[in-house]
Amino acid sequence: MRTAEGALPLERLLGKASASSLEKHLGLSTVAELLNYFPRRYLNRGELTPINSLPFDEEATLIARVVSLTSRRMRQRKGSITDVVITDDTAGGAGSLRISFFNGWRAEKELRPGVRAMFSGKVGFFNRSLTLTNPDYVLLDGTGDDGEIALAPIPVYPATAKLPSWKIGNAVSALLDAVDLAELSDPLPPEIAEREGFATMEAAYRMIHRPADAAQWQQARDRFRFQEALVLQTALARRRAQTMAQHAVARLGSPDGLLAAFDAALPFTLTAGQTAVGVQISEELAAASKAGPGPMHRLLQGEVGSGKTLVALRAMLQVIDSGGQAALLAPTEVLAAQHYQSIRNILGPLAEGGMLGGYDGGTQVTLLTGTMSAPAKKQALLAAASGQAGIVIGTHALLSDHVQFFDLGLIVVDEQHRFGVEQRDALRLKASHPPHLLVMTATPIPRTVAMTVFGDLETSVLRELPAGRAPISSFVVGLVENPAWSQRIWQRSREEIDAGHQVYVVCPRIGEAEGAEAPSGDEPEQSNRGENRELTSVIELLEQLRNEPALASCRIEAMHGRLDPAEKTRIMADFAAGEVQMLVSTTVIEVGVDVHNATLMVIMDADRFGISQLHQLRGRVGRGGLPGTALLVTELEPEHPSRRRLDAVASTTDGFALSHEDLKLRREGDILGASQSGGRSALRLLRVLDHEQIIEKARADAVQIIADDPELERHTELAEAIELSLNPEKEAFLERG
Missing domain, CATH: 3.40.50.300 (P-loop containing nucleotide triphosphate hydrolases)
Structure with a gap:
C-alpha cells in the first residue's frame, strides 16, 4: 500500500466519532491499519454457532436462538436482572448458554423465545458452564427478499466490550467505499503472485471484508496469509544478511589452553x-x-x-x-x-x-x-x-x-x-x-x-538429559473435588523432609491482595473459586506453614523480589546447604536455581501460570539423581477451561509436546505479539503451527529476494510493507521467544 494512501487518518474518511472509537478501543488510526484488521472468522446467517467451541475469557461473537427469558428484581439495589438462555440446537441441550443483562429492558422486549440473534461479549464461566454478561447483540431476520436464507457470510472481527464486531464491520464497509482500492500497491512481487494464482490487492480486500460466499474470503485469506509470511521472512532474511556481512574476529582457541x-x-x-x-x-x-x-x-x-x-x-x-x-x-x-x-x-x-x-x-x-x-x-x-x-x-x-x-x-x-x-x-x-x-x-x-x-x-x-537427572512426576491437586488434600500436601512435604530432602512451594504473588473484591449477590454470578478468588501469597502462606503441625521444627524461609539482595543470597545459600527444609517463593526460582537435594515442588494456584512456566518451575526438582515430584494445586472446578493447562503439564515431561499444546491453548499473539513487543500481534492470519509449508515457501522466496536485491531497491513495495507492518516497536517480537 502506498505510504501516502495507507497513512491517511481515518477521521478524514469516517468522521471524528467513528475514528476516535476505533483508535480508543482497537488502536487503529490509519486507512492501512483498518483495512488490514481482518475478520477472525465468518458466520453463516442460516447456521447457529457451536457454543462449546467458544474461547474462554475472550471476546466472542456467535449466532444463537433464544430458548427462554426471565427477569427478577435485585435484592440489595434498584433494578433488575434479565436472564436469557440461548442455544445452538445441539441435541440434549448441551449447546446452551446463559446470558445475564443488568437492567436489560431492551433485551426483555426483543429477545423473546425463538428469536435468532448475533451476540458479542466476553465469555465467562459459572456453575460449570460458559456464560456471557451484558453482551451486545443485533437481531437477525434470517431471510432475504425471496424468502431464502441469506448466503453472504458475516465477518466476525476481533472485538472489545465497547466495540462489537458489527460496528467494526460497518466502519470497514464504509472505508471500502471511500478508498480507491485500485491505487493500492502490492508488496508481493508479480512473479510470486502469478505463480500462486493470487487475486489483486483490490479484489482481495473486498473479498476478505465483504465476501459473497465462503470461497471468496478463503481465496483472499490465502493471499494475505502468504503476504504476511513473506514480509516477515524477508525482514528476517535481510537482518541475517546484514549480520553475516559484518566483519567478526575469528576465535580459534588453543590446543593447550x-x-x-x-x-x-x-x-x-x-x-x-x-x-x-x-x-x-x-x-x-x-x-x-x-x-x-x-x-x-x-x-x-x-x-x-x-x-x-x-x-x-x-x-x-x-x-x-x-x-x-x-x-x-x-x-x-x-x-x-x-x-x-x-x-x-x-x-x-x-x-x-x-x-x-x-x-x-x-x-x-x-x-x-x-x-x-x-x-x-x-x-x-x-x-x-x-x-x-x-x-x-x-x-x-x-x-x-x-x-x-x-x-x-x-x-x-x-x-x-x-x-x-x-x-x-x-x-x-x-x-x-x-x-x-x-x-x-x-x-x-x-x-x-x-x-x-x-x-x-x-x-x-x-534433547537428551545428562546422567543423574531423574524423572519428574506431576499431579493435579484439585481442592474443589478433594478438600482434604489441602492438609495432605503438607503431610507429603514432611515425608520428603524426613527423608532428608527439601521442598519448594511456589506462590503467584508476594503479599497484599490484588485485584477486585468478590462480587455481591446481586451481580452476575461468578465462581468464587475462579477468576476473582484471592491468590495465595508468599508472606501469608509462610506464616501459615510455620504454624502448620505437620511441619513442626522445620526451618521454612521465603524468597521473593522485595527482599534485600544480601538476604536473598543468604537464604539461597542456606537452602542450597540443606539448612532450610522448605522455601516458599515466587517464580524468582523459575530458571537456573540448582539445588540437587530438592525433590518436591508444590505450586499453589497453578492455574495462574502458563504451560511453559509450569514446565520450567518443576524442572527445579529431581536435579540430583533423586526422583522429583510436582504438585499442581488448584481451586478451580474440574470442568474449568484453565484446568486443561494443568492436565497437559501433568500428562508429559516432553517440553516440545508442551510447547505445541501451549501454542494451541492460548492466543498466538501472546507468544509472537502483544506480550513480546508491547503492541498487537504482528501476525494476523498466519498460524505458525498450522502453516509450516507456507512459512517454508515464503522463507525460500525471501532468501532469494535478499540474495538478488539485498537492500530491496527493486522491491520497494515489499520494503514499504516491512516498514508499515514491522516498525521498530513491533519488530521487537522477532527476537523474542
Whole structure:
C-alpha cells in the first residue's frame, strides 16, 4: 500500500466519532491499519454457532436462538436482572448458554423465545458452564427478499466490550467505499503472485471484508496469509544478511589452553548432544574472519537441565583462549549469582588466574548486578575493562554506560524471552568488533516458531538429559473435588523432609491482595473459586506453614523480589546447604536455581501460570539423581477451561509436546505479539503451527529476494510493507521467544 494512501487518518474518511472509537478501543488510526484488521472468522446467517467451541475469557461473537427469558428484581439495589438462555440446537441441550443483562429492558422486549440473534461479549464461566454478561447483540431476520436464507457470510472481527464486531464491520464497509482500492500497491512481487494464482490487492480486500460466499474470503485469506509470511521472512532474511556481512574476529582457541584443561578435568562425559553442538559452535567461532562469514548467531534450546550452560561455558573458554572476553546476560540477580557460583565452582583453579594457587594462564570470573556495593561494583568494572575477567556475568547492569570491556568476543543471553532487542544491542555495542552471539532458552520451541521468531539465528537443540537427572512426576491437586488434600500436601512435604530432602512451594504473588473484591449477590454470578478468588501469597502462606503441625521444627524461609539482595543470597545459600527444609517463593526460582537435594515442588494456584512456566518451575526438582515430584494445586472446578493447562503439564515431561499444546491453548499473539513487543500481534492470519509449508515457501522466496536485491531497491513495495507492518516497536517480537 502506498505510504501516502495507507497513512491517511481515518477521521478524514469516517468522521471524528467513528475514528476516535476505533483508535480508543482497537488502536487503529490509519486507512492501512483498518483495512488490514481482518475478520477472525465468518458466520453463516442460516447456521447457529457451536457454543462449546467458544474461547474462554475472550471476546466472542456467535449466532444463537433464544430458548427462554426471565427477569427478577435485585435484592440489595434498584433494578433488575434479565436472564436469557440461548442455544445452538445441539441435541440434549448441551449447546446452551446463559446470558445475564443488568437492567436489560431492551433485551426483555426483543429477545423473546425463538428469536435468532448475533451476540458479542466476553465469555465467562459459572456453575460449570460458559456464560456471557451484558453482551451486545443485533437481531437477525434470517431471510432475504425471496424468502431464502441469506448466503453472504458475516465477518466476525476481533472485538472489545465497547466495540462489537458489527460496528467494526460497518466502519470497514464504509472505508471500502471511500478508498480507491485500485491505487493500492502490492508488496508481493508479480512473479510470486502469478505463480500462486493470487487475486489483486483490490479484489482481495473486498473479498476478505465483504465476501459473497465462503470461497471468496478463503481465496483472499490465502493471499494475505502468504503476504504476511513473506514480509516477515524477508525482514528476517535481510537482518541475517546484514549480520553475516559484518566483519567478526575469528576465535580459534588453543590446543593447550583453558578449554583443553577444562575438558581434561571434567569428572563426567559430555552427552552426545553436548559434544555435537560444541563442535558446531567451535567451528563457527573459529571460522569468522574479515574474508569469511560474519559472527556466530546461534539459538541453543533444550530441556531444563539438558546442560546448555556447560556448552556455553566451553564456548566462552574458546573465546578466552583467543584473547577475548565473554559476557553472560541473565534476567534476575538470583540467576546471575547462581551462574557466577556454579561457573566458578566447575572451573575451580582455572577461574583463579593471577591468584595464589590458581592455574597458570587461567582467567577470572566476575559478577556485576545493580544492587552490589559501590566498592564491589568498582572492582567488577575494573576487571571487565582491563580484561582481567575473561567471563563477566550480570543482569541488566551490564548494559550500563559505565560498563566497558577490553575485548568482548562472545555474548551469551540466558532466557532470551526476558530481554528486548534494544538490550541485546546495547551489549553488542560495547564490543570493538561485532561479537558472536549465543542465545539460550530452556523453553523448547516448535520448529515453525523458531523459523518465525528466531529466523535470523541458526538453531541447535539438546534433547537428551545428562546422567543423574531423574524423572519428574506431576499431579493435579484439585481442592474443589478433594478438600482434604489441602492438609495432605503438607503431610507429603514432611515425608520428603524426613527423608532428608527439601521442598519448594511456589506462590503467584508476594503479599497484599490484588485485584477486585468478590462480587455481591446481586451481580452476575461468578465462581468464587475462579477468576476473582484471592491468590495465595508468599508472606501469608509462610506464616501459615510455620504454624502448620505437620511441619513442626522445620526451618521454612521465603524468597521473593522485595527482599534485600544480601538476604536473598543468604537464604539461597542456606537452602542450597540443606539448612532450610522448605522455601516458599515466587517464580524468582523459575530458571537456573540448582539445588540437587530438592525433590518436591508444590505450586499453589497453578492455574495462574502458563504451560511453559509450569514446565520450567518443576524442572527445579529431581536435579540430583533423586526422583522429583510436582504438585499442581488448584481451586478451580474440574470442568474449568484453565484446568486443561494443568492436565497437559501433568500428562508429559516432553517440553516440545508442551510447547505445541501451549501454542494451541492460548492466543498466538501472546507468544509472537502483544506480550513480546508491547503492541498487537504482528501476525494476523498466519498460524505458525498450522502453516509450516507456507512459512517454508515464503522463507525460500525471501532468501532469494535478499540474495538478488539485498537492500530491496527493486522491491520497494515489499520494503514499504516491512516498514508499515514491522516498525521498530513491533519488530521487537522477532527476537523474542
